[in-house]
Amino acid sequence: MRRTDRLFELIQILRDGRLHKGADMAERLGVSLRTIYRDMDTLIASGLPVEGERGLGYMMTAPITLPPLNLSLTELEALHLGLAVVSKAADDELKAAAQTLSQKVDAVLPEDRAAPASGWGFAVYPFAEAARGFVHMAPLRAAIRSRRKVEIAYAALDGEETKRTIRPLQMEYWGRVWTLTSWCELRQDFRVFRVDRIKTLDVTFDNFEEEPGKTLADYLDRADAE
Amino acid sequence: MRRTDRLFELIQILRDGRLHKGADMAERLGVSLRTIYRDMDTLIASGLPVEGERGLGYMMTAPITLPPLNLSLTELEALHLGLAVVSKAADDELKAAAQTLSQKVDAVLPEDRAAPASGWGFAVYPFAEAARGFVHMAPLRAAIRSRRKVEIAYAALDGEETKRTIRPLQMEYWGRVWTLTSWCELRQDFRVFRVDRIKTLDVTFDNFEEEPGKTLADYLDRADAE
DNA sequence: CCCCAACTGACATAAACCTGTCAGTTGCGT
DNA sequence: ACGCAACTGACAGGTTTATGTCAGTTGGGG
Incomplete structure (x- = not known):
């Protein structure tokens, strides 16, 4: 060999x-x-x-290795913009990760491609509303990855607070707020929650499998049909 | 050798x-x-x-090569989220670049780290207002990079339209809209414009150098002082 | 104190790799 | 048809790298 x-x-x-x-x-x-x-x-x-x-x-010690990648200038700009957004508009864990990744990228760029002194020409300012949900995002991301049910106390628009068990499927970023698409076991239907309106959130040890009719694909199919 | x-x-x-x-x-x-x-x-x-x-x-053919990078799982998530945002909330050129870069990353990940069938757990939906400014973003990004003055026709909130020459310094993403921080030669002061309210935009061949009192750093210093 | 396995330098031998030369082909533009 | 320079295979000769062996060290845990 x-x-x-x-x-x-x-x-x-x-x-x-x-x-x-x-x-x-x-x-x-x-x-x-x-x-x-x-x-x-x-x-x-x-x-x-x-x-x-x-x-x-x-x-x-670090399980993911990206091999050498060849980027165009626009791809490099997109990378920096994307990381700048995440550095501002997500939870502390993702923010820190975006910052360290951005630093890693800048550290290995040739001098003529490194960030100009004045920066990349972008800045990002998150909505306060979006920021209010950040506290729940890390546990939600983990629950989505490992498919565990979550118990939440949710304050709807009218102020009424309900407790329910949900299957978190996906989070959406709208610029102004983050939302969470889930299968709600209380209502036996899909529900979309504003992440900033979740009062309390507990990730359970209850796993859930993909059930026909209750998956993200089902939800998206229904959304397309409407 | x-x-x-x-x-x-x-x-x-x-x-x-x-x-x-x-x-x-x-x-x-x-x-x-x-x-x-x-x-x-x-x-x-x-x-x-x-x-x-x-x-x-x-x-x-592609001037930028990133060497092998070692990422944590959270850094990989931040990368995907960032690129998902840019795939939706920027101009066509940046969108395409974010998509191709995302595909490049996914293509080289080991199978156990590649995107799950249901995706990374994120979706991004841009504001329509932000989208309206996209037509100007590519030329603006180029003008910021190469420090060229730009002539714009701008429609202020009261509907009055003015023509002016500006030095574009930086664009800001607020989730809902994109804005452009510039030195305005008409007003001889800094001005922030909503990108979606720029009616016409022409990049000139007029370069500008860093002048004390007219740089992005000057603007940010003043913003910090206020 | 002992066990574990990483870690190191030195040496002889074997294997692999690199280079230049030569003669040839291919594809594109004028 | 010609010029340009990439592109290729084969060969001989030289250079570099790799390997196994051996004897030794180091640091941490029990």
Whole structure:
């Protein structure tokens, strides 16, 4: 096996984010342990986020690696604008992530492509209403990802407050507010909630599967038909 | 010179986006033309956006290359959300760029990190008011980048229409509308315009330099003081 | 104190890679 | 039809890199 192929195999092995011993990888790839040590040196030097620890083994520390991407100038502008929006118009976790990603991108751009001193020509100012819902966004994003039911207390326009269990499907950003499209178990129908009007929110340990008639696709189909 | 060093030099030569002949690069780097052909094969195979044309030479087609980036899951979400916003809430050029960049990112993610069938859990819907200004955004972005004065016909809130020459400094996205911060030569002061209320817009060939008292930093300083 | 596995330098040997030369082709524009 | 420069395969020779072995160190946890 050529060395470059073996390096690629090592990345695939490590990608699972688990702990791996050098000796095991050596056996698997049919080379000596010393060679694996040399290979790991090379991968780490090239920036792969892996850590080795004596007595333990190797583990990848950041699970997602984007390979080299070729961008046009407009794509770079779109990237910066998009990250600027998220830096302002989402919850603290997403804000921080957008900021660190923007910094990472700026750090690797060639000097002639880096941000001009005056910035990229964009600024973003979120609506106060949108900002009020931020407190719920991180748990909602996690619930959407892992498909867990959520219990909310919701204050409708008329002030009436209801408690209900929902299946969160998607959040929408309208510029002024964030909304949440869900399947509502109380009403046995789809409902769209203003995120800023959710009073309390608890993510349950109750998972939900895709049920015909209750998925985001069903909701969108119905919306298209109307 | 080692081969890897030469490959790096080739990238630097090509980065200017101009046409380059193999023979010239061979002479410059002190190797045979055949070796340059082998090198170009290697760079193209690795994804460098270069095209060769018989009778002409080589040229780089996309000037910006991001090296491998390691992202957390939240950074990936922020990236997708940001690009989703730009895919909806900006001019056609930026929209297209955001879409192609999003596709590029999705194409290179490992399967377990790619977009779930139901999407990333976000949707974005722009205000119609914001959309009305889109027609002016591409020329404005270009004018901001290259610091060229712009002639606009502007319809203020009371309906009065004025023609004026401005120095575009920055655009702001408020969710509902886009605005443009400029130095107005008619009023000899900073002015903020609603992009959707600009009736006509012409980018001139008149460049402007940074003048003390008339820069974006001056405007922001004044805004902070108020 | 012992165990675990990462981590390192030095050396000899083997393997892989790179280069220049040569002769040839291809596609486009004039 | 010609000129231009990319593009290709084959070959010989030279250079560089990689590998395994060996003996040693380091740091953390139990």
